[in-house]
Amino acid sequence: MADYEEVKGDEEEYRDHISTVNEDGSRKWLYVKxxxxxxxxxRQIVSYSLLLLLFAAPHIKINGHQSILxxxxxxxxxxxxxxxxxxxxxxxxxxxxxxxxxxxxxxIIYGRIFCGWICPQTIFMEMVFRRIEYFIExxxxxxxxxNKGPWNAEKIRKKVIKHTLFWIASFLxxxxxxxxxxxxxxxxxxxxxxLGKHIGGLIGIIIFTSxxxxxxxxxxxxxxxxxxxxxxxQGVLLDESTxxxxxxxxxxxGEKGRAKFRKNEDREELGKGDCIDCNQCxxxxxxxxxxxxxxxxxxxxxxxxxxACDHMMGSVGLEEGLIRFVSxxxxxxxxxFQWTKRAISYTVLLTGMIVLxxxxxxxxxxxxxxxxxxxxxxxxxxxxxxxxxxxxINLTNKTQVDYKIKLQVENSEATIDLAxxxxxxxxxxxxxxxxxxxLPMKDIHxxxxxxxxxxxxxxxxxxxxxxxxxxxxx
Numbered sequence: 246m247a248d249y250e251e252v253k254g255d256e257e258e259y260r261d262h263i264s265t266v267n268e269d270g271s272r273k274w275l276y277v278k279x280x281x282x283x284x285x286x287x288r289q290i291v292s293y294s295l296l297l298l299l300f301a302a303p304h305i306k307i308n309g310h311q312s313i314l315x316x317x318x319x320x321x322x323x324x325x326x327x328x329x330x331x332x333x334x335x336x337x338x339x340x341x342x343x344x345x346x347x348x349x350x351x352x353i354i355y356g357r358i359f360c361g362w363i364c365p366q367t368i369f370m371e372m373v374f375r376r377i378e379y380f381i382e383x384x385x386x387x388x389x390x391x392n393k394g395p396w397n398a399e400k401i402r403k404k405v406i407k408h409t410l411f412w413i414a415s416f417l418x419x420x421x422x423x424x425x426x427x428x429x430x431x432x433x434x435x436x437x438x439x440l441g442k443h444i445g446g447l448i449g450i451i452i453f454t455s456x457x458x459x460x461x462x463x464x465x466x467x468x469x470x471x472x473x474x475x476x477x478x479q480g481v482l483l484d485e486s487t488x489x490x491x492x493x494x495x496x497x498x499g500e501k502g503r504a505k506f507r508k509n510e511d512r513e514e515l516g517k518g519d520c521i522d523c524n525q526c527x528x529x530x531x532x533x534x535x536x537x538x539x540x541x542x543x544x545x546x547x548x549x550x551x552x553a554c555d556h557m558m559g560s561v562g563l564e565e566g567l568i569r570f571v572s573x574x575x576x577x578x579x580x581x582f583q584w585t586k587r588a589i590s591y592t593v594l595l596t597g598m599i600v601l602x603x604x605x606x607x608x609x610x611x612x613x614x615x616x617x618x619x620x621x622x623x624x625x626x627x628x629x630x631x632x633x634x635x636x637x638i639n640l641t642n643k644t645q646v647d648y649k650i651k652l653q654v655e656n657s658e659a660t661i662d663l664a665x666x667x668x669x670x671x672x673x674x675x676x677x678x679x680x681x682x683x684l685p686m687k688d689i690h691x692x693x694x695x696x697x698x699x700x701x702x703x704x705x706x707x708x709x710x711x712x713x714x715x716x717x718x719x
Contacts, residue, residue, distance in 0.1 A: 263470050264533035264543055274392075275466060276385040277375065278528040282552025291362055292372040299365070300417075303424035303432075308645065315425055327606075328673055330641055332613040336605055343598045348475070350591040352482045354582075355570075356489030360475065361547035366460070366468050371531060371547070373414055374461045381407040385528065411462050412454070419453035466532045470543045480542060485573040486585045490546045492526075492537045492568050493576050503537075506561045519567050523557050526550035526568060536568060613641040614700055614708045619679065624716050631683045632716040639677050640700070642670045648702035652680060655697040655709070659684040670702065682714060689716035 265273045305312040307326025314323035322329040322337055329337055348359050360367055381403050382388045391400055424432045427446075435446035460468060469476055483489070497503060499518030506521035520537065527535050529550060532543040536550045554568040575581060619635040627633055642648060650668040652661045662681045670676050688694060693715050700708040 264535075264541075265466060265470060272467075273533065275531070275533045276389045276528075277531050277533075278385045278525070278553075279379050280529050280549040280552055282556060284548035284552050288362060288548065289372065292368045295363065295368060296372065300421055303421065303429040311424075311428055311430075313425060314428055316428060317426065328643055330613070330643060332641060333609065333643075336602065336609070339598065339602050339605070343595065343602060346591065346595050346598060349482060350588070350595050352479055353484070353487060353591055354588050356483060356487050356546050357476075357479050357544060358489075358546045360469060360473075360545035364545075366473070367531075367545060367547065369414075369418065369457075370461055370465060374411060375531075377410050377414065378407060381410070408462065412458055415457035415461065416450070416454045418457050419450055423450060423453060466543075469545055470532060476542055483540065484585070484587065486583060486588070488570050488572050488575075488582050489540065490536065490544060490548055490551060490568065491540065491571050491573065491576065492520075493566070493571065494537070494539075495576060497537065497567050519558070519563050521557065521561060521563075525553040525557055529553040540573070609643075610708075611642070611644045612700075612702075612708050613643070614710050615639045616698060616710050616712050618713070618715070626686075626717075627683060630686060632686055632689060632714075633681050633683045634714055635679060635681055636712060637677065637679050638700075639675070640670050641675045642672060645672050646703075647672050648707070649704075650676075651701040651704075653699040653701060654682075655699055657684070657696050658688060659696050659714070661698070682712075684714055684716070686716065689714070692716055692718040 265275060267273050302313045303311055310323045310326050310328060312323070312325060314321065316322065320331045322333075324340075351359060378388065382391055391403065394400060420432060420436075423446075432446075435443040435450070440447060464472070497518045497520035499512070500516035502518060503520035503522045504512075504517045506523075510517075512519065526537065527533075527550075529552075530536065531547060531549065532545060534541050534543045536544065548570075551568050551570075555565040558565045558567055572582070574583070616636050616638045619637050622635045625633045638652070640650065648670040650670050652663065654661060660683050662683070664679045664681075668676065668678055682696070684694060684696070693713055696712055696714050698710050698712055699706055700710070
């Protein structure tokens with residue numbers, strides 16, 4: 246029993262450390278083979294479509310607004326041309342929760358596919374920066390040879406060109422992300438005005454550019470394996486029914502394990518598995534793992550190993566699909582995707598939250614009004630025997646129309662005197678004004694009275710608010 250546990254411990258040793266760290270704790274630099282195949286072609290379509298959307302969205306106008314904007318400084322958010330203000334923050338919060346539940350649901354069903362196919366970190370790394378690297382330095386073997394070689398003219402030239410292009414790409418990404426935060430129009434001012442007018446903006450762009458440059462030139466896969474919390478989260482989300490990129494160990498190992506391919510041999514008769522131990526699934530992995538070891542933290546379901554394995558299987562005349570999208574249960578029982586109670590529960594929860602968000606969006610008010618008695622004030626008695634209170638009104642307009650504002654009271658002898666006669670509520674704007682409300686003393690009961698104030702915009706009622714009017718106890 247002790248011998249078995251010792252052997253098993255040796256087999257599981259790879260789980261004691263991540264694939265990009267050596268035994269002495271130093272960084273193991275990955276040289277990744279250039280991927281190709283049907284799954285990679287699909288990833289390219291998805292990735293470049295998302296990149297096009299990412300770079301284009303800040304410059305697309307809908308209803309006169311940037312299509313997507315997260316202006317934290319002005320507390321203004323725009324999604325598909327619809328403006329959201331601090332009063333709508335609960336809608337934004339629900340959207341964030343839906344995004345988290347969406348990712349969790351897909352992780353439960355399809356594993357870490359978000360990381361390999363949709364995450365900006367992966368898309369930029371694999372579809373932009375590694376493409377530049379392959380173009381300048383060649384495939385993985387050439388990159389390794391170049392890095393280990395002396396600093397001659399060729400090496401210096403290639404490194405300078407590569408890192409210059411890295412910096413330019415990082416600069417474009419930084420500008421794009423800033424456009425989502427401060428707006429494309431404001432970003433254009435920073436870019437075109439004299440430097441002295443926007444020192445803060447220039448510093449911001451340099452900081453963002455430097456961050457992206459360091460991430461994609463130095464950190465790389467370490468972001469996915471050691472920094473991103475989602476990699477840790479997936480460990481508690483996966484189960485044996487989760488569909489993920491997996492090695493079919495039953496078929497690959499056979500009775501006598503994997504073995505190198507030899508012509509004209511009957512592997513089934515010899516008890517050998519279909520895995521020919523070519524190691525192509527390892528050298529093509531962007532996080533440096535051996536998928537044959539089983540489900541691992543570092544795997545981002547990028548499918549590069551599927552393409553590499555299918556190519557080798559086809560080359561030696563064996564059936565493709567040794568590495569494929571399959572669950573652990575599917576490998577054991579030779580079954581496909583199956584709905585589990587867990588997957589159904591999360592899917593129902595996600596659907597319900599989306600329905601709730603749509604309902605709240607459809608019933609969202611175009612105006613937000615608060616009327617509060619001025620802080621620190623109490624009632625006053627006028628010369629005419631009336632009681633007066635000072636109030637402060639805050640109005641938010643979420644529409645594209647300017648409104649002339651008037652205030653009236655409903656079913657009361659109260660009167661309203663505005664500090665400013667003509668009040669204009671600008672489109673997508675806010676205003677704060679004071680007004681004095683007067684009420685005959687006879688209409689006040691037990692020191693207070695609830696009065697309904699009507700807010701009229703361009704002659705039509707847009708809001709009504711109940712306010713508490715205070716007076717003497719009689």
